[in-house]
Amino acid sequence: MELARPVATLELSSEAERVVWRHARSASPEEACGLLLGRLASGRVRVLTVRPARNVAADRRRGYVVDPADLAAGLFAARRRGLELVGFYHSHPEGVALPSARDEAEAWPGVSYLLVSVPAVGSPVLRSYRRCRGATMREETMREERVATVDERPGRE
């Protein structure tokens, strides 16, 4: 198992994380998916809004396709608020929060992929990945990024 240093930090508020958890739990055993809107700074991805989306995959137990209408609406909402699409989340109801071969193959560069697994007891587990250059500079692989909880103190923003 390769344990590379996290390539970036994905910052989520407790509330945003709870939205992702609840969506993953309620969609189980189907995969849940959605958009992460926020701001990018060097090495930091700050998620400011989580937008659950419909999964329109043919077999929603084994994959996800973000509804194009929800993607478009999310991009409009981001522009309106001066935010960027910083990533996507989706759940692995029957597995662990590791990217599947398909996740690797279809990942866009430059955005975070937040994966949520739903274990039997306890809360969903989050891990985030992004597509990065591999050691050979030509291949790109999914590398884990750190997930951090950042809660605004009341009164700030």
Place this chain on the structure above:
Amino acid sequence: MSTLDEIAAGSSTLSAAELRRYARHLVIPEVGVEGQERLRAARVLLVGAGGLGSPASLYLAAAGVGTLGLVEFDRVDESNLQRQVLYGDADLGRPKIEAAVERLRGVNPNVRFEPHPVRLDAGNALELVEGYDLVVDGSDNFPTRYLVNDACVKAGRPDVWGAVFRFEGQVSIFGAPGGPCYRCLFPEPPPPGLVPSCAEGGVLGVLPGIVGALQANEAVKWILGAGDSLVGRLVLFDALAFRFRELQLPRSPECPVCSREPAEISLRETAAVCADPSGGPAPRPGPPPDPSGVVQLAPRQVAERLGSNAPPLLLDVRNPNEHAYCRIEGSTLVPLHELPVRFEELDREREIVVYCHTGVRSAEACRFLAARGFPLTLNLAGGIEAWSLEVDPSVPRY
């Protein structure tokens, strides 16, 4: 008054032996003689004496908690020993509660132990919880978790909650006055489906040791009234990356349990969501479909069918390494992930009994095959685990 002054003045009720035993506690200002007396007066209920309950009970007994209640009805199995440090080789096959009390009494004979060799259910949960000051939940299934939460809210007892899965651990306190409960976060268990349990998904043996010790820490602090409690905070531990995170958990005004008056809270059992043989209700004897539409067969019924004139095809959907380790004689291996590209190899006219380790993956395979026009797919309830326990003990368990 300092600890030494208290002892000198004879105002302490601790015996000389207790003063020696708890010497390292007594010198901590947050504990002292008064704190140690509080620990001795405390009554703590541990639900489950497994991976989490082992370290939690060992530390609570060592710390001098006066009364420890244990709810556990399982027997010690070889696959427990990788993490359940209350037990050793010599305990294999013994009721856990018997072995646990013996071990814990050896750690601290001053503790009073109250064994409850029962499965916590809607009928006994409240009475059990009400008899204690605090509950440490180390159970391994959703129905029990929700029941402990609801009973703790109703009885006004804090539920020191811990959970582990693979490399991930979580700790919090639910149901404390003013704080959130587990249903504020997740009002209902996830719908029946593919939810891996520790038996199915695995757990790093050290992890429940860490999380159970954290639960003991929170229980001791609660009894002492010391420090900041985990009420309203959920701590997440990632053992692989070695990172702790903390999530804020507000109380939900729409919570179906803790937003009500205690008298209005009714305890009911939620359906088991996974086929964990140690957790959920026993596999049903008859073949009524489960809520997900999969027809379940008990191991003995499968054995009868295999002995009949028209035996069904036995389909193993586990991974090749699991199949190599143990299998039911005469079964065909098609790992679940290969099923979508290999299901045409199977005979549609023949009855098919699908099995996996505990019945979760095979239920998924049944749904998959039924959706593709296989009319006769049945699930071996409880998987090869239940087969080994109920039909053929020569099949090794894992």
